[in-house]
Amino acid sequence: MDHAPLIVTLELHPMHQPFFNGLRKAHFPAHANYLDAHITLFHHLPSNEPCIYETLTVLSKQTPFTLKVNGLHRFENGVAYTLASDILQTLHQSMQEKWKAWLVWRDQQPLWPHITIQNKVTAFKSQQLHEKLGAAFVPFEVAAVGITTWLYLNGPWERVAYFPFTSQEKEIPTQNQQ
Template sequence: MHLLQPKPIIVTLEIAPSDMAVFNRLREAHFPGHANYLQAHVTLFHKLPGMESSIPEVLACNSRRPSFSLLVDGIVNFGTGIAYTLNSPELQELHAGLQAAFDPWLVRQDRQPLRPHITIQNKVTAFKAAQLHAQLKQAFVPFSIMATGFATWAYLRGPWKALDRFMFTE
């Protein structure tokens, strides 16, 4: 079922639940509780029109592909928080194709090159972010996670409401 709705939609990359469990635990431990109303996620598009029926069609078509791995290759301190950076030529190619398909509706942020990441801390002081960054970098070793599909979400000025999932198929 592909829901059309009046609010803008967010598109995320689905990651294998066992892989995301690590990031969700880190997010629960380090994201300020008053602002942590989302699970860990990989955002692909921040604001697409919820009433545009071709968006779910494009996602469904692009989900007819195998799952693929992403390399978690670093930890970045962005001043008010921490994120794990992801590297995948396959994801970059897939995202570029989606950008071309969604071109008429892309906001400036969604026209930028994709810098995939998973935020585990945000809205903290620079001092707290620097502390966590130093702590996490000490034991960090790159590892792989599996991309398994797409999800769409309605933005509700804070929390997100799950709409659809488009799981990759072999």
């Protein structure tokens, strides 16, 4: 039996989500905009692999953290906000190590965190939006509050599970503390 691929995204704090969703609604072609703004961590994992969910349960036992929205990136047919976070890079590398056996080529690459707000438009339209947003851009921060998994259904996504970051983590004793 074939299983739909699993997508893993970073969940933004609800107070930050409307800003990016609003930009997508304004600048993403309506016929192709069936997702909220998101930060994809992995594009294609096996949805029937328990290790993935076990890993996310363990890795979510950390404090929510901030990401710096540090710029805009224009690609041929769209625009995205670029993000920076050492914590996110470390978290992503941990997942890559745990899931190495299942990673497709794209998911083996270093993480380039971003939020796409426009895609599937002409190069001219993406250039216009990039210039408009770039003229007023000032770096800012957003909060990451968890990880969400989704089934990819050849277009739309179906939410599977949410792993909130918790600050209730237990300290792991070191050799000297035992």
